[in-house]
Amino acid sequence: MGIQDRLIEDVGLREGVSRLTEDKIQKTVNAVFQGETGARLKAYAEICLRCGMCTEACHFYLSHDKDPTYAPAAKVKQTIGTLLANGGRVSPDQIYNMAQIAYSECNLCRRCVHFCPVGIDTAYMMITMRRICHKLGVTPQYIQDTAHSHSATFNQMWVKDDEWTDTLQWQEEEARDEFPDLRIPLDKEGADVYYSVIAPEPKFRTQLIYQAAAILHTAKIDWTMPAEPGWDNSDMCMFTGDFEMMGRLKRKHFESAQKLKVKRIVMGECGHAFRSIYDVGNRWAGWKHYPVPVVHSVEFFWELLTQGKIKLVSKYPGPVTLQDPCNIVRGRGLGDKLREVIRILVDGEIVETASNREHNLCCSAGGGVINCGPPFKNARVAACKAKADQLRATGVKTIIAPCHNCHGGLDDTVHKYELGMEIKFLGDIIYQCMERPEA
Amino acid sequence: MYGIYNFVTGPLVWASFAIFIFGSIYRLVSMYTLAKKKDAVSLAYMDWKFSFRSIFNWLIPFKALGWKMNPVLTVVTYVFHICLLATPILLSAHIIMIEESWGVSWWSLSDSTADVMTILVIAACAFFAGRRLYQKDVRFLTTGQDWLILTIAALPFITGFLAYHQLFNYQVLIIAHVLAGNIMIAAIPFTRISHMLFAVFTRAYIGSEFGGIRKAKDW
Numbered sequence: 001m002g003i004q005d006r007l008i009e010d011v012g013l014r015e016g017v018s019r020l021t022e023d024k025i026q027k028t029v030n031a032v033f034q035g036e037t038g039a040r041l042k043a044y045a046e047i048c049l050r051c052g053m054c055t056e057a058c059h060f061y062l063s064h065d066k067d068p069t070y071a072p073a074a075k076v077k078q079t080i081g082t083l084l085a086n087g088g089r090v091s092p093d094q095i096y097n098m099a100q101i102a103y104s105e106c107n108l109c110r111r112c113v114h115f116c117p118v119g120i121d122t123a124y125m126m127i128t129m130r131r132i133c134h135k136l137g138v139t140p141q142y143i144q145d146t147a148h149s150h151s152a153t154f155n156q157m158w159v160k161d162d163e164w165t166d167t168l169q170w171q172e173e174e175a176r177d178e179f180p181d182l183r184i185p186l187d188k189e190g191a192d193v194y195y196s197v198i199a200p201e202p203k204f205r206t207q208l209i210y211q212a213a214a215i216l217h218t219a220k221i222d223w224t225m226p227a228e229p230g231w232d233n234s235d236m237c238m239f240t241g242d243f244e245m246m247g248r249l250k251r252k253h254f255e256s257a258q259k260l261k262v263k264r265i266v267m268g269e270c271g272h273a274f275r276s277i278y279d280v281g282n283r284w285a286g287w288k289h290y291p292v293p294v295v296h297s298v299e300f301f302w303e304l305l306t307q308g309k310i311k312l313v314s315k316y317p318g319p320v321t322l323q324d325p326c327n328i329v330r331g332r333g334l335g336d337k338l339r340e341v342i343r344i345l346v347d348g349e350i351v352e353t354a355s356n357r358e359h360n361l362c363c364s365a366g367g368g369v370i371n372c373g374p375p376f377k378n379a380r381v382a383a384c385k386a387k388a389d390q391l392r393a394t395g396v397k398t399i400i401a402p403c404h405n406c407h408g409g410l411d412d413t414v415h416k417y418e419l420g421m422e423i424k425f426l427g428d429i430i431y432q433c434m435e436r437p438e439a
Numbered sequence: 440m441y442g443i444y445n446f447v448t449g450p451l452v453w454a455s456f457a458i459f460i461f462g463s464i465y466r467l468v469s470m471y472t473l474a475k476k477k478d479a480v481s482l483a484y485m486d487w488k489f490s491f492r493s494i495f496n497w498l499i500p501f502k503a504l505g506w507k508m509n510p511v512l513t514v515v516t517y518v519f520h521i522c523l524l525a526t527p528i529l530l531s532a533h534i535i536m537i538e539e540s541w542g543v544s545w546w547s548l549s550d551s552t553a554d555v556m557t558i559l560v561i562a563a564c565a566f567f568a569g570r571r572l573y574q575k576d577v578r579f580l581t582t583g584q585d586w587l588i589l590t591i592a593a594l595p596f597i598t599g600f601l602a603y604h605q606l607f608n609y610q611v612l613i614i615a616h617v618l619a620g621n622i623m624i625a626a627i628p629f630t631r632i633s634h635m636l637f638a639v640f641t642r643a644y645i646g647s648e649f650g651g652i653r654k655a656k657d658w
């Protein structure tokens with residue numbers, strides 16, 4: 001029991017701590033505490049009553065036979081709490097442990113907020129720990145690679161500028177077999193909709209761009225995508241603790257939309273990118289709210305379906321269950337709209353999981369955990385056991401998950417726990433069931 | 440003995456209330472100054488409506504998910520806090536003392552009710568101590584501070600109970616009781632009991648974030 005007994009070897013963390021000394025750690029930790037945190041951290045650290053009310057909130061705890069070291073407040077105690085108690089002076093090995101906890105044992109899902117009587121936000125404490133780790137150069141290798149990619153290319157998957165436009169043209173060509181006059185309009189000034197995606201889409205989920213183009217085309221939306229960097233709305237830097245880069249990413253994204261004078265940004269089915277835009281990245285870049293209106297595709301699809309811009313020729317056979325993505329439901333109140341969209345699309349019942357809407361259990365992939373890559377995969381899927389149990393109990397065969405991270409996480413979960421369920425994006429279903437004018 | 444009694448019920452009470460009041464003001468003002476200086480991105484989102492919405496909903500027993508999932512703790516927590524605050528304020532012995540020196544008085548509890556409430560506070564403290572000792576997750580979290588505030592909260596009630604029932608040496612106990620009460624009052628701003636001052640703001644803040652930014656409830 002305890003972090004010592006579950007350490008995972010990661011070259012990024014290992015190399016990172018090998019360069020540290022206690023002096024260096026202390027200097028950096030205190031620079032963050034004094035320079036970047038304030039009353040919020042101080043109050044949280046002081047008034048946490050160590051009551052354990054938040055314990056039952058966390059799927060890491062629930063999935064690990066109630067191991068107390070996975071409880072939210074316990075994770076704070078083993079990270080920020082220890083740093084505060086020691087005046088920031090700890091050993092490099094301790095930093096390794098803390099990094100593993102902060103990066104891979106908390107999804108920043110904020111479920112625990114709903115359990116804490118004094119309103120402590122454990123996710124904030126964990127992200128502050130990540131910030132310290134980032135400044136110490138101790139970050140898991142895989143997610144750091146995506147952050148490097150962000151710095152070099154403004155997208156997280158090392159997609160080169162010509163590769164991006166080539167991919168869009170390729171998808172446009174593919175789609176024209178089915179929709180002869182479909183276009184993916186690049187850099188169209190003044191368009192109603194600026195459609196932004198995450199970099200894994202052009203990299204290895206190109207069918208999602210195809211589907212989105214098909215839907216936007218069918219709905220006769222005046223839309224565009226940018227030809228230049230800014231098109232990737234994702235934000236791994238928010239999760240590594242590289243806030244400077246996070247701010248640059250958001251600025252690039254919004255400025256690319258402003259340059260094209262579009263009316264609004266529509267984002268694909270992604271959770272973390274949405275969080276970065278309405279909650280985290282915008283603040284760092286100095287915008288209280290976002291400077292260009294942004295809607296998530298759940299809201300956008302809701303508009304298309306309720307306004308009759310997309311009509312269905314069939315309904316998707318239910319019953320289904322759904323995964324409420326933390327960042328759009330607990331994070332942005334889209335739970336009702338999501339259910340309305342599903343009710344329009346699906347023939348049959350929505351069987352809710354035991355914990356749903358803003359009380360949902362996280363897929364265990366979010367918060368950058370899945371992006372920490374293969375070394376942490378088994379531990380991540382193990383932490384999804386509680387979720388798997390809830391999914392199995394629904395007894396249905398389809399999970400609708402309008403978020404990339406949820407998709408990836410649940411894919412592994414369904415496989416590991418032999419749930420025999422398939423996972424769908426809303427776009428998959430709309431594309432499959434919509435009326436095609438040209439057909 | 441009488442001299443000590445006069446001292447603890449006289450100047451010491453003044454001192455502990457002064458520490459409590461000025462200490463609280465100091466803590467609140469310095470926390471606010473710090474927040475203004477360093478937490479602009481949090482302060483910017485404070486919102487009266489969502490603050491009260493959150494506080495209100497969390498005051499209702501069993502409303503928030505956390506209360507629902509910890510039913511026994513919820514009952515004990517509510518009983519503990521209500522009795523802890525109401526008993527000393529509404530105890531007739533306290534009110535008589537205040538009336539004698541200041542000429543003001545208010546409604547009081549019957550002595551038997553106050554006695555039961557005192558026992559409830561002590562029992563709740565025993566329950567909290569039991570959790571700290573035997574419940575794995577809470578034991579992992581517990582620090583010296585937590586034992587300290589539990590002791591500070593329990594002592595005035597234990598001594599008060601013993602004194603009221605004239606068990607052991609009344610004179611010693613009543614002095615111990617007044618002393619323990621004074622310590623508790625003075626400790627509020629400078630121990631974890633400061634949650635009494637700050638929790639309303641942390642609650643209001645997270646309520647504002649959830650209501651205004653995340654458009655979701657936080658209970």
Ligand code: SF4
Pocket residue numbers: 057058059060071072075105106107108109110111112113122123362
């Ligand atoms: S994973 Fe979610 S519930 Fe668990 S500690 Fe992190 S934010 Fe809280």
Ligand code: SF4
Pocket residue numbers: 047048049050051052053054055072073115116117118119120580
């Ligand atoms: S519920 Fe809140 S106060 Fe209690 S241990 Fe958890 S974080 Fe601390």
